[in-house]
Amino acid sequence: MLKVTTLTKAYGKKTVLDQISFSVQPGEIIGLVGENGAGKSTLLNILATLQKPTNGSIHLHDKLCQKEKQSIRKAIGYVPQDIAIWEEFTVEENMIFFEKLAWKKLEIKALRQLCLDMALDKWKEPVKTLSGGMKRKLNLAISLIHDPTLLLLDEPTVGIDLKSRKEIGAYLRELASAQGKMILYTSHDMDEIIHLCDRIICIGDDPFYEEILIDSGKEILSF
Numbered sequence: 001m002l003k004v005t006t007l008t009k010a011y012g013k014k015t016v017l018d019q020i021s022f023s024v025q026p027g028e029i030i031g032l033v034g035e036n037g038a039g040k041s042t043l044l045n046i047l048a049t050l051q052k053p054t055n056g057s058i059h060l061h062d063k064l065c066q067k068e069k070q071s072i073r074k075a076i077g078y079v080p081q082d083i084a085i086w087e088e089f090t091v092e093e094n095m096i097f098f099e100k101l102a103w104k105k106l107e108i109k110a111l112r113q114l115c116l117d118m119a120l121d122k123w124k125e126p127v128k129t130l131s132g133g134m135k136r137k138l139n140l141a142i143s144l145i146h147d148p149t150l151l152l153l154d155e156p157t158v159g160i161d162l163k164s165r166k167e168i169g170a171y172l173r174e175l176a177s178a179q180g181k182m183i184l185y186t187s188h189d190m191d192e193i194i195h196l197c198d199r200i201i202c203i204g205d206d207p208f209y210e211e212i213l214i215d216s217g218k219e220i221l222s223f
């Protein structure tokens, strides 16, 4: 379980995240929404242990993340907004490269299966020839190499076509329900958020998001 308690982040005098508390159970997909600059990426960065909170605590599987950073990182898969893969390498070479950096080792067959699971079959193609959607799928596959229990996805489907979005959504649902992964997911696509997520966290002062989600039937937490 992930437990976030009264988490606050300030940059100088500006408080971006103010006393945020929530928990995530295995198998849950949580949507994070809010206007540009509301603090969604900041929250994901803090959960990924890449930034320190100003106050508050985060526990993952009962371990305090601020204290046990190294072991906590093994349980986290993080896909930032910007695609971070080698353009000149093939899909296969990228997967092998990142497998070498991962703490858990996987056979090539298993690496390939990770890509196939999300309908990415261009194994021998250079990444520079892939579409944006395929690159996002590869980024996601890379984040899964070490079999994390917590997946943090910052706009994983931005700018990609409906079919690829549906494929990624279906795969995330499968990861949550079949493998019990906890997924935190940001998107500006409210239909996608409503369709995919079990619960939704609205960040920021603007009530706009809460208002348009109110009829979704989903549990909404606002901060």
Ligand SMILES: Nc1ncnc2c1ncn2[C@@H]1O[C@H](COP(=O)(O)OP(=O)(O)OP(=O)(O)O)[C@@H](O)[C@H]1O
Pocket: 011, 016, 034, 035, 036, 037, 038, 039, 040, 041, 042, 043
């Ligand atoms: N290193 C930093 N120093 C100072 N301010 C920062 C820093 N990083 C982010 N901010 C500010 O914190 C606020 C939240 O930024 P963040 O990127 O988390 O928002 P976001 O909700 O992810 O936005 P978007 O939807 O545009 O991706 C913004 O006002 C941003 O300018």
